[in-house]
Amino acid sequence: MKNIKVIAFDADDTLWVNEPYFRLAEKQFYELMADYLPKNSPPSALFQAQIKNLPLYGYGIKSFILSMIEAGIAITDKTIPLTAIIEMLNIGKEMLEAPLELIDGIAEVLEALQGKYRLVMATKGDLLDQERKLEKSGLANYFHHIEIMSEKKRPNYKKLIQHLDIPPNEFLMIGNSLKSDVLPVLELGGHAFHVPFHTTWEYERVETTIVEERFRSLENVGEILDFL
Ligand SMILES: [Mg+2]
Incomplete structure (x- = not known):
């Protein structure tokens, strides 16, 4: 870490x-x-x-x-x-056009990490919609770089990490999907924190137990700061 x-x-x-x-x-x-x-x-x-x-x-x-x-x-x-x-x-x-609702505690986490780490937003989805949500969220200023990917698989993360010009073990990904946010990053030698959300799309669900030093499973975003 x-x-x-x-x-x-x-x-x-x-x-x-x-x-x-x-x-x-x-x-x-x-x-x-x-x-x-x-x-x-x-x-x-x-x-x-x-x-x-x-x-x-x-x-x-x-x-x-x-x-x-x-x-x-x-x-x-x-x-x-x-x-x-x-x-x-x-x-x-x-x-x-739905209102944007932030995950509880996320702004405080970004505030605490800002300046200590380079912060990146890495998401898939529709470019225009994600840009609109980022704008509505008021979080844009926390991020050094925004990456809106067509897929979140190993090659996509490899490209992102290369673009950031760091070795994979200096990269930590935090997200709610084991399939898209955790597994490909661990495979590349990066770190990953899983923060589950109460609902997960069927397509993103995987049954797996991860035993890996570079991985943490958290209960909520507030716990992120306990490990950094
Ligand atoms: Mg997600």
Whole structure:
């Protein structure tokens, strides 16, 4: 831990609340499609469309909107009413315009670390939406560098660490996803803190136990300062 020079923070559900807006939108989508689905059918059409579209559309709300429409077309066997498509567009716009809610205690953590470490925001998702959220958050000034990546896999982190011009063991990543924020960074020889959020997207969930000196599992963002 003594080596750490740069601390990168994930954004969604690490700096600010994100996943609950997607959960709400999914609920609205399935309510909209209720007449076309057998009662108690597993809600999977939307998730399948999202995963299938990831390589083409990437992450974020705009891709989610397109996946809602595609799933809606499949669920209704191409008979989706125009009003349902309009409603899906509205669901997406409401997500894009949702108020920004910071994760409890995160501003205090950034305040305490500022000046002692180079702070970076490293997130995936839609460029415009993430820029807008960063602006709304009021946190932009804490960060020395902002990286909005199309994916958070090993090659993406490798590029980021090279860009920061440090060896991997001077890099610490903090985030709520073991899959996207922790595992690829540990594989590269960096440090990682996992700060879980109460809701995790199905796609980001992994079952794994990490035993590694460069890894810490925390209860909340406040604990970050206990280790630095
Ligand atoms: Mg996240």
